[in-house]
Amino acid sequence: MNDASALELAGEALKLASAAGAQTAEASVSIARRFHAEARDNAISKLEASTGKALFMRVFRGGRKATLTTSDFSPDGMSEAIRRAVAQADQVAVDEFAGLPDVVATDAVDLALFDSRIADRDGAEKLDDAIKLERLIREADVRVVNSSGSNYTDAIAVTAIANTSGFASVYSWTRAGRSTGPVALDGGVKRIAYYGTAGRYLGDLEAPASVATTAVRRAVDLFGARKPPTMRVPVIFERDVAATFLDDIFAAASAGNVAVDNSWLTERTGTRVGSELVTIVDDGRLVGKLGSSPFDGEGVPTQRTPVFERGTLRTFLYDTYYGRKLGAASTGNSTGGGIGPNNFYLEPGAMSLADLIAATPLGVLVLDTIGFATEHASGTYSRGARGFFIENGELAYPIDEFTVAGQYVDMLANIDSVANDLQFDATVVSPSFRVSELMVSGN
Amino acid sequence: MFDESLLSRLLDRALQHGGEYADVFCERRRTVSYRLQDGRVHDATYGVTLGVGVRVVVGESAGFASSDDLSTEALMEAADSAALIARTAPSGKTAAVGLRSESVPKLYDCDSVTAIEGARYAALLERADRTARRYDPRIVAVNAQVVDEMQEVWIANSDGRFVRDCRPLVTLGVQVVATDKKERSSGYVGDGGRTSIAYFDRQTPEMLAEDAARIAIVNLSAIPAPAGEMEMIVGAGGGGVLLHEAVGHGLESDFNRRGTSLYSGRVGERVASELVTIYDDGNLHEERGSLSVDDEGVPGQHKVLVENGVLRGYMQDTLNARLMGAQSTGSGRRQSFRFAPQPRMCNTYMPNGDSTVEEIVASTRRGIFAKSFAGGQVEIAKGDFVFMVGEGYLVENGKITAPLRNATIVGNGPDAMRKVVAVGNDSRLARGHYTCGKGGQSVPVGVGMPTVKISSITVGGTQHE
Structure with missing residues (x-):
């Protein structure tokens, strides 16, 4: 795997597209070597190692667009797939906004996305990483009786993008992660918890001992959990749960949803939506972070985009197409086929999570939620949750089988404290925060 | 596309360090999809998934590797990677694998999606769009997608079993957004199965669009x-x-x-x-x-x-x-x-x-x-x-x-x-x-x-x- 071969494949795809009748085209090739080891009971239970290639293309003809994805790189297979995609464009309506981007990245920015330590890491050491984590969760607490596996994963990859206007660029990246799922026995009830860490650099990962401790605590601290009463109280979202809330904010801020009237943020730009504490940023240029890249899926340079500033919605996030459609410039958020986050995060505050809990006389701390947003039109948030009941600034008792619910707009407006525990261990991240009042539904 | 002799060689190679079981999964999948937005067909996609996965099982452990490169050399390398698991947990060596082809019961037809005219898909989406918009003036957006896929698989394992199957899958999804002065809501309905797009002659886009529109309008007045x-x-x-x-x-x-x-x-x-x-x-x-x-x-x-x-x-x-x-x-x-x-x-x-x-x-x-x-x-x-x-x-x-x-x-x-x-x-x-x-x-x-x-x-x- 190397940069030249990815670029070469992209160039070849562009030639085939032109030959098939495309007037303009864009090709993106990613080649990734992926590794996954899962340990259970002091032995490796799964070992996966593969190199995968994928071509993603957009072809344009007469103002019509079609897209192609393929893993078939044989000469016949590639030209056949490209020919079919170009032919399919005939069924698509002429769209004045479809086409290659006006601006592409020209700066040679080094965002330090590649860790040679990951690329050079010895296979046996990777297996030991998983086995060690598995051993640590079982040593951490005698009540851990089982596990759904402890994992080490990594990827070493190149991403190349080229278009018929002459853009051609490539970058290499790495990613590694470790995660675990201890199961603790609480009388007759099995309590499972998950915790993990990820980064572009091996050195950015939380140490196995810290991952094990957090995962095990999340399982055993919930022992004896019961349903809380149904009530309106302040709710603290711990940072991993806060990040899933930010996922929903991203979806609503994505111009793709706004353009089809499927966002509760539609028509709110320039208006105050959140509290003073709500500054949410999309930044593709943070050095060494998981959501960083020099250019997006169509070669547009990434940038720092404040989406909310002190509660005011400043902009949606655009690719070239939806930018043209809604009269804005791309914010460098194209995934090639749609709109995706770079590093999308809520700006941290100054307080620790412990202080935030201590400053909450009565409330709920949410450590984990299940469920997801299925539609973004109405803007209602509702999730199954588990965590702690807070009394007099202390974690009084664990609670589960309840929901927290509210409207996203009210939740953003009612964020009254933001903690300082932001970590860039995913592309969408958040510090813990507190919403001054939310519906908790239990008994 | 994948013959028995290649697959049995791969299985032998996968079991080179021992192991109780190995299998090879070969796939070619072709997917055609069209998407409608703002009353017109907005995107067309063609997708190909082609490659081979090799697995080796040793006790409770499994090694797995895949390759989208179908050269014999690359496939053997995948078999070698999957076989590494047997080195972490050694076991006895197995005899060479002889494959016998088995026929499978047919639950569905395997006419190729690639033969269907693009206009047929576009018409389904346009019919859904028209129906939803006629349903109520408060309908402001209709997004619809049709996906037609054919997956062919060749599966061989170290018990000697070799089977082929082809699996069609069609889906038509319609999402409708409605707004009045106060509220915004949406409704989604999808349908399909392991069959051809002729399925939507019976379960028509009109039926789906009307139902999605009905839900969006009902939800507008929801408490x-x-x-x-x-x-x-x-x-x-x-x-x-x-x-x-x-x-x-x-x-x-x-x-x-x-x-x-x-x-x-x-x-x-x-x-x-x-x-x-x-x-x-x-x-x-x-x-x-x-x-x-x-x-x-x-x-x-x-x-x-x-x-x-x-x-x-x-x-x-x-x-x-x-x-x-x-x-x-x-x-x-x-x-x-x-x-x-x-x-x-x-x-x-x-x-x-x-x-x-x-x-x-x-x-x-x-x-x-x-x-x-x-x-x-x-x-x-x-x-x-x-x-x-x-x-x-x-x-x-x-x-x-x-x-x-x-x-x-x-x-x-x-x-x-x-x-x-x-x-x-x-x-x-x-x-x-x-x-x-x-x-x-x-x-x-x-x-x-x-x-x-x-x-x-x-x-x-x-x-x-």
């Missing part, structure tokens, strides 16, 4: 959902998501072999009200979750999971069945050649009981009627689940009163199943559009259900009295 415990009626068809999450996942054999499921070691025990019987069936004609053979080459089966409240069995794939001394139930599935198989559901449903819907509604004092779910999730160790209600109504004193906005239901699987107090006589499968995610892999599934009443569940709304 905020209540919060707290109450009775729940689960609607026929789409209500089957409840079985999938609350029970189905917990009966997948990997969780049970590892003892991480709350249902581990409980076959023969009472786990639900005696009114509850649950099947998982891979054999239903042209259904979205059906498989002539699973992704390990084992024919699809009709499985009794729960019978009159008693747990009867798990859904098994080859690896876990071997370790549990059981037989595969044809439940080994994978998203693509890039993934190792896992035990998964096919079409999960509950057969008829003897109550009528009218009786069930009339017997409900205060509750929520969840006609369909927009999604759900479960945590398999303790069995806690959530469902997002797609279309729901408040029931007061035996009457359906008002539509409810975005309710979420939270509960515990065995607890909810114990509280099943009535099962309707109107069992049916939901329209085929569900996709199940597990361990980072998505596969198409089917769900079905009669109208069912659960005596108490927690509704996660915002209104509290």
Whole structure:
């Protein structure tokens, strides 16, 4: 795997597209070597190692667009797939906004996305990483009786993008992660918890001992959990749960949803939506972070985009197409086929999570939620949750089988404290925060 | 495309360091899709997934590698990578593999999608768009997508089995957004199955679009959902998501072999009200979750999971069945050649009981009627689940009163199943559009259900009295 071969494949795809009748085209090739080891009971239970290639293309003809994805790189297979995609464009309506981007990245920015330590890491050491984590969760607490596996994963990859206007660029990246799922026995009830860490650099990962401790605590601290009463109280979202809330904010801020009237943020730009504490940023240029890249899926340079500033919605996030459609410039958020986050995060505050809990006389701390947003039109948030009941600034008792619910707009407006525990261990991240009042539904 | 001699060489190579079992999964999938937005066809996509996955099993451990490069050299390298597991857990060497080709029962036709005129897909989308917009002036947006896919598989294993299958899959989805001065809401309906797009001559885009538009308009006048415990009626068809999450996942054999499921070691025990019987069936004609053979080459089966409240069995794939001394139930599935198989559901449903819907509604004092779910999730160790209600109504004193906005239901699987107090006589499968995610892999599934009443569940709304 190397940069030249990815670029070469992209160039070849562009030639085939032109030959098939495309007037303009864009090709993106990613080649990734992926590794996954899962340990259970002091032995490796799964070992996966593969190199995968994928071509993603957009072809344009007469103002019509079609897209192609393929893993078939044989000469016949590639030209056949490209020919079919170009032919399919005939069924698509002429769209004045479809086409290659006006601006592409020209700066040679080094965002330090590649860790040679990951690329050079010895296979046996990777297996030991998983086995060690598995051993640590079982040593951490005698009540851990089982596990759904402890994992080490990594990827070493190149991403190349080229278009018929002459853009051609490539970058290499790495990613590694470790995660675990201890199961603790609480009388007759099995309590499972998950915790993990990820980064572009091996050195950015939380140490196995810290991952094990957090995962095990999340399982055993919930022992004896019961349903809380149904009530309106302040709710603290711990940072991993806060990040899933930010996922929903991203979806609503994505111009793709706004353009089809499927966002509760539609028509709110320039208006105050959140509290003073709500500054949410999309930044593709943070050095060494998981959501960083020099250019997006169509070669547009990434940038720092404040989406909310002190509660005011400043902009949606655009690719070239939806930018043209809604009269804005791309914010460098194209995934090639749609709109995706770079590093999308809520700006941290100054307080620790412990202080935030201590400053909450009565409330709920949410450590984990299940469920997801299925539609973004109405803007209602509702999730199954588990965590702690807070009394007099202390974690009084664990609670589960309840929901927290509210409207996203009210939740953003009612964020009254933001903690300082932001970590860039995913592309969408958040510090813990507190919403001054939310519906908790239990008994 | 993949011949027996190549596959048996790959299996020999995979077992070079020993191992009890090896398999090779070869796939070619072609997907055609069209998307409509703003009243016009907005995008067309052609996709090809082509490659080979090799797996080696040693005791409780599995090694896996995939390759999209079909050169013999690259495939042998994948077999070598999968074989590394046998070095971490050495075992005896196996004899050379001789393959015999086996025919498979045909649950569906294999006419190629690539022969169909693009205009036919575009027409389906345009018909959906027209119907939805005519339904009500408050409809402001229609998004629709049609996907037509043909997956061909060649599966060989070290027991000597070699099978081929081809699996069509069509889906048409329509999302409709409505707004009035105050509110914004949406409705989604999807349908399809393992058949050709001729399916939509019967289940027409007009039917789907009208239903999606109806839900969007109903939801415009919906009131905020209540919060707290109450009775729940689960609607026929789409209500089957409840079985999938609350029970189905917990009966997948990997969780049970590892003892991480709350249902581990409980076959023969009472786990639900005696009114509850649950099947998982891979054999239903042209259904979205059906498989002539699973992704390990084992024919699809009709499985009794729960019978009159008693747990009867798990859904098994080859690896876990071997370790549990059981037989595969044809439940080994994978998203693509890039993934190792896992035990998964096919079409999960509950057969008829003897109550009528009218009786069930009339017997409900205060509750929520969840006609369909927009999604759900479960945590398999303790069995806690959530469902997002797609279309729901408040029931007061035996009457359906008002539509409810975005309710979420939270509960515990065995607890909810114990509280099943009535099962309707109107069992049916939901329209085929569900996709199940597990361990980072998505596969198409089917769900079905009669109208069912659960005596108490927690509704996660915002209104509290």
